[in-house]
Every structure is written in C-alpha cells, then in structure tokens.
Amino acid sequence: MLTHSDLKRGAMIILEEEPYEILxxxxxxxxxxETIIQSKVKNLLSGRxxxxxxxxxxxxxxxELTKLKVKFLYGQKDRYFFCQEINPSQRFALNEEQxxxxxxxxxxxxxxxxxxxxxxxxxxxxxxxxxxxxxxAPPGVKGERAQAGTKQAILETGATINxxxxxxxxxxxxxxxxxxxxxxxxx
Numbered sequence: 001m002l003t004h005s006d007l008k009r010g011a012m013i014i015l016e017e018e019p020y021e022i023l024x025x026x027x028x029x030x031x032x033x034e035t036i037i038q039s040k041v042k043n044l045l046s047g048r049x050x051x052x053x054x055x056x057x058x059x060x061x062x063x064e065l066t067k068l069k070v071k072f073l074y075g076q077k078d079r080y081f082f083c084q085e086i087n088p089s090q091r092f093a094l095n096e097e098q099x100x101x102x103x104x105x106x107x108x109x110x111x112x113x114x115x116x117x118x119x120x121x122x123x124x125x126x127x128x129x130x131x132x133x134x135x136x137a138p139p140g141v142k143g144e145r146a147q148a149g150t151k152q153a154i155l156e157t158g159a160t161i162n163x164x165x166x167x168x169x170x171x172x173x174x175x176x177x178x179x180x181x182x183x184x185x186x187x
Contacts, residue, residue: 002062004037004054012044012063015052019044019063019117044115044122047097068121070114072106080106082114082124092121102126102177104159126177131186132156133172140165 002013011022025039037054044063069085078096080103083089096103105126106112114121136154150162155175163182167173174183 002060004035004056004058007037007039007054007060012065013041013060014063015041015060019065019122023049042100044098044117047095047100047123063117066116067125068114068116070112070121070124072108072110072112072124074108075103075106082112082121084114085111094121094124098123101180105130105132105155105157105175105177107132107157128178129174129176129183131172131174132159134163134167134169137163137167137169137171140167 002011007013007022007025009022009024011025013020013022020041020043023040023042025037028036028038030036034056036056039052039054040049041052042049044065070082071085071088073081073083073091075081079093080096080099081091081093083091099106110130112127113125115123115125132155134153135156138151140149140151149165151165151167152160153163153167153173154160155173161175161180161182163173167182167185171185172187173185175181176183
C-alpha cells in the first residue's frame with residue numbers, strides 16, 4: 001500500500017478500481033499544518049487527466065502493471081495500431097487520448113513498450129529520447145539578438161517542434177518525448 005507521501009511523478013496507483021499514473025504531485029501546506037498533495041493523474045484506460053488532492057491518511061493500492069515489447073504499425077485518424085514484437089498477429093489499437101501528446105512522435109515499425117493491466121494493453125511508453133528526420137525546415141535568418149535563435153521544423157511524423165537555426169531539411173535530430181524539445185543533431 002502507498003500513502004499520500006509516496007505519490008511521485010510516474011507512480012502507478014489504483015483509484016476507483018482503475019489504473020492511474022501520477023503526472024505531477026506537489027505537497028501543499030494547509031490550515032493547522034496539514035499537508036495535502038495536489039496532483040494531476042492520468043487514467044490509463046481512458047486517457048483522461050484529472051486534478052486530485054490527496055490528504056494525510058489516504059492509502060492507495062499500487063497498480064500491478066507489466067510491460068510488453070510492442071511495435072507501432074500505423075496511425076489512422078485518432079487511432080494507433082500496434083502488434084506484439086514476438087507475435088505480430090496479436091494486434092491492438094489505442095486512441096490518441098490514451099497515448100497522450102507523445103502520439104505525434106510515433107513512426108512506423110518503431111519499438112515501444114506496452115503497459116498491460118488485467119491482461120489487456122492499456123497504454124504505451126515511448127523511449128525518453130528518439131531520433132527523427134526533419135522533413136521541412138525554413139532557412140535560419142540571423143539578426144541582432146542576444147541569444148541563439150530557433151525556428152519551427154516539421155518532422156517525419158508530422159510533429160512540429162522548435163529547433164536551432166542550424167538544423168536543415170534532411171537532418172536527423174534527437175528529441176526528448178517528455179518535454180517535446182530538441183536535444184541534439186545526430187546527422
């Protein structure tokens with residue numbers, strides 16, 4: 001069992017008989033020095049994000065989740081199709097709400113981890129850093145500025161992110177999927 005003080009980013013708990021992931025947890029002092037935890041939790045079955053306050057004395061069952069190696073096949077409208085790496089005939093689909101904003105970084109045949117709850121894949125976890133090719137990047141224009149400039153680039157998955165001015169079309173760059181930011185140029 002977990003207590004309110006065990007709630008940290010990334011913890012998986014059971015609330016109302018469904019698995020939730022803690023996205024953000026911040027302690028807050030209230031009247032008479034009672035500490036509450038203000039948090040954002042994501043329902044792993046539906047993808048909904050809720051804001052919840054947890055009080056001292058609250059206890060939670062830790063979600064028993066397993067991970068499975070899966071491969072992204074393709075996306076169609078707001079549905080994304082995957083298969084198990086060891087058994088490609090075992091296919092399943094998740095919607096964009098379940099996956100979250102990281103869905104824009106999925107490319108065909110990309111290996112990811114599936115999160116299994118009650119023998120059903122309920123979500124996926126992308127690697128923290130992935131490499132994608134830049135398909136469109138306007139030329140960088142230098143001007144008077146005190147800091148390095150950035151520009152918008154479109155990646156092979158269709159995602160748009162800010163990159164430094166020296167990144168060009170055809171470059172392969174590394175992206176942090178959690179912060180959705182440029183990390184470095186690979187090629």
